[in-house]
Amino acid sequence: MPASPEIQMAVSTIIFALRPGPQDLPSLWTPFVPRTREPHLNKWALPGGWLPPHEELEDAAARTLAETTGLHPSYLEQLYTFGKVDRSPTGRVISVVYWALVRADEALKAIPGENVQWFPADHLPELAFDHNDIVKYALERLRTKVEYSEIAHSFLGETFTIAQLRSVHEAVLGHKLDAANFRRSVATSPDLIDTGEVLAGTPHRPPKLFRFQR
Amino acid sequence: MPASPEIQMAVSTIIFALRPGPQDLPSLWTPFVPRTREPHLNKWALPGGWLPPHEELEDAAARTLAETTGLHPSYLEQLYTFGKVDRSPTGRVISVVYWALVRADEALKAIPGENVQWFPADHLPELAFDHNDIVKYALERLRTKVEYSEIAHSFLGETFTIAQLRSVHEAVLGHKLDAANFRRSVATSPDLIDTGEVLAGTPHRPPKLFRFQR
Numbered sequence: 001m002p003a004s005p006e007i008q009m010a011v012s013t014i015i016f017a018l019r020p021g022p023q024d025l026p027s028l029w030t031p032f033v034p035r036t037r038e039p040h041l042n043k044w045a046l047p048g049g050w051l052p053p054h055e056e057l058e059d060a061a062a063r064t065l066a067e068t069t070g071l072h073p074s075y076l077e078q079l080y081t082f083g084k085v086d087r088s089p090t091g092r093v094i095s096v097v098y099w100a101l102v103r104a105d106e107a108l109k110a111i112p113g114e115n116v117q118w119f120p121a122d123h124l125p126e127l128a129f130d131h132n133d134i135v136k137y138a139l140e141r142l143r144t145k146v147e148y149s150e151i152a153h154s155f156l157g158e159t160f161t162i163a164q165l166r167s168v169h170e171a172v173l174g175h176k177l178d179a180a181n182f183r184r185s186v187a188t189s190p191d192l193i194d195t196g197e198v199l200a201g202t203p204h205r206p207p208k209l210f211r212f213q214r
Numbered sequence: 215m216p217a218s219p220e221i222q223m224a225v226s227t228i229i230f231a232l233r234p235g236p237q238d239l240p241s242l243w244t245p246f247v248p249r250t251r252e253p254h255l256n257k258w259a260l261p262g263g264w265l266p267p268h269e270e271l272e273d274a275a276a277r278t279l280a281e282t283t284g285l286h287p288s289y290l291e292q293l294y295t296f297g298k299v300d301r302s303p304t305g306r307v308i309s310v311v312y313w314a315l316v317r318a319d320e321a322l323k324a325i326p327g328e329n330v331q332w333f334p335a336d337h338l339p340e341l342a343f344d345h346n347d348i349v350k351y352a353l354e355r356l357r358t359k360v361e362y363s364e365i366a367h368s369f370l371g372e373t374f375t376i377a378q379l380r381s382v383h384e385a386v387l388g389h390k391l392d393a394a395n396f397r398r399s400v401a402t403s404p405d406l407i408d409t410g411e412v413l414a415g416t417p418h419r420p421p422k423l424f425r426f427q428r
Contacts (some may be wrong), residue, residue, distance in 0.1 A: 006267040007223045009308060053220040053306045057297045081295045081310050083271045092267045094223060094310075096295050 010095040011061040012048030012131075014079065014138050015071060017107035018155045018171050021120050025176060026167035028121040028142075030135060031110055033068045039089045040128035044117065046135075047071075048095065061098040070111035073100035079138055087130045099138055101154035122174055142172055149191055149212040159195055161207040162186060224309040225275040226262030226345075228293065228352050229285060231321035232369045232385050235334050239390060240381035242335040242356075244349060245324055247282045253303045254342035258331065260349075261285075262309065275312040284325035287314035293352055301344045313352055315368035336388055356386055363405055363426040373409055375421040376400060 014030060021027025032044035049064040051057065061076055076098040083094035110116050119125065121135055145151060152160065152168045166182045186192055191213045198206035228244060235241025246258035263278040265271065275290055290312040297308035324330050333339065335349055359365060366374065366382045380396045400406055405427045412420035 007221075007265065009221045009223070051221065054299055056299055057295070057308075078294060080292060081271070083310065085268055085270055094271075096297065096308075 007092045007094060009051040010048055010093055011051055011057060011064060012046040012095050012097045012134070013061045013065040013076060014046055014097060014099045014135060015065070015069075015073065015107075016099070016101050016121065016138070016142065017104060017118075018168060019104060019107070019118070021171075026171040028139070028171050029107070029118045030121045030124075031069050031071065031107075031116050031118050032127065032131075033116055035128050043128040044119070044125055044131075045128035046097070046131050051096075057096050058098060061096070068111075069116045070109055071102065071106070072109070073102050073106065076100050079141065080134075082130060082134060084130065093129075097134055097138075101142075101151060103155060103157055148172075153212060159197065159209040159211045161199055161209060163207060165210070221306045221308060223265040224262055224307055225265055225271060225278060226260040226309050226311045226348070227275045227279045227290060228260055228311060228313045228349060229279070229283075229287065229321075230313070230315050230335065230352070230356065231318060231332075232382060233318060233321070233332070235385075240385040241388075242353070242385050243321070243332045244335045244338075245283050245285070245321075245330050245332050246341065246345075247330055249342050257342040258333070258339055258345075259342035260311070260345050265310075271310050272312060275310070282325075283330045284323055285316065285320070286323070287316050287320065290314050293355065294348075296344060296348060298344065307343075311348055311352075315356075315365060317369060317371055362386075367426060373411065373423040373425045375413055375423060377421060379424070 016028045016030060018026055019029045021029070031047065033047050035041050035043050035045050047065045047068040048061070051060050055063070058076055058078070062072070066072055077100065079097045079099040081094060081096045085092060087093065121139055124132060124135060126132065127135070142151070148169065151172065152165055155168050156164050162183050163179070165186065166177055166179065169182070170177055193211050193213055195209045195211050197209045199209060230242045230244060232240055233243045235243070245261065247261050249255050249257050249259050261279045261282040262275070265274050269277070272290055272292070276286070280286055291314065293311045293313040295308060295310045299306060301307065335353055338346060338349060340346065341349070356365070362383065365386065366379055369382050370378055376397050377393070379400065380391055380393065383396070384391055407425050407427055409423045409425050411423045413423060
């Protein structure tokens, strides 16, 4: 017989966006919402909620994210399931966590006001439950993702300048890179294609736009 | 209020071992156990069971694996959580799936007899629930794992011959590789270290043993 009626299922979502951070270093920012009930009342938490029995996991993650933040990423990926016996003081809660990387313009669609607050992912306050651990795990996964082209595409869109691409690498790594060295190293990448176009709105020596080979 | 009392939580585990397969091609094999109750009575299923409210996810996966197969891999990794609304005919069941790669000698410790049966992972019968999809997903993840050194280490242990290493690549890819080409391509890998030792028990031209750089 099933032994789990005492277990509650939840979903949470972690969004990363690229925005200027402290000392103008591009950083990864993540939106949080305040807890409106106990436990952890008023602490910041990842957007999420309970899983209704008839809703798919990813649909529940997308819906609770939209309801609390106004964000609608085109696609959510399952990150990990957090289920430690003691992670919630009110009984066993297992949370399936989804994540997405969004472009800065998409991030701006988040509901303004006090219900959503963005924090730099590596400078967080004390969050509700084990949410600090969840963000830490997500950052680690992001840093070991091999496909930087995929990460850059998510944050920047189809085309980008070399400086924009460098800012993605800097944000994920968490430190500055030498601009000349970076330019040299990507120039030799066979996956990077010069589109022949330049960045609009930059009259003097406008930077070239590149894209990744499909 | 929590909306999930009607949701049941389960764990399952998928084990891959390297064994000779059809036409002597090294293959990935996976153990299954027969369903002893409805739904899907008598069909083959991944080892697993219900999650007790006070047991950690990974502990429950390891325990149910050991109880049904006798296997005790040194470590289980969380693979993915499968939770489609209609994946079980008896109500919502969410299954957190763990996986491990084991060496052939470890695989032999599985309980012999009719309660465990190993199948080649890419030639499976119709399994219970969505377990065919789960194995397919695991194979895909294995094939896109970048760290072949890690996969080889799990299957072969600390040291191995070039032929053994090739058999790992062949099993994961699912097709034969040219022996001379493979030897040439790995010979240039800076991560592969000649141990100076040779395979024991092979009197004539015993093959050299290699290991991966840490």
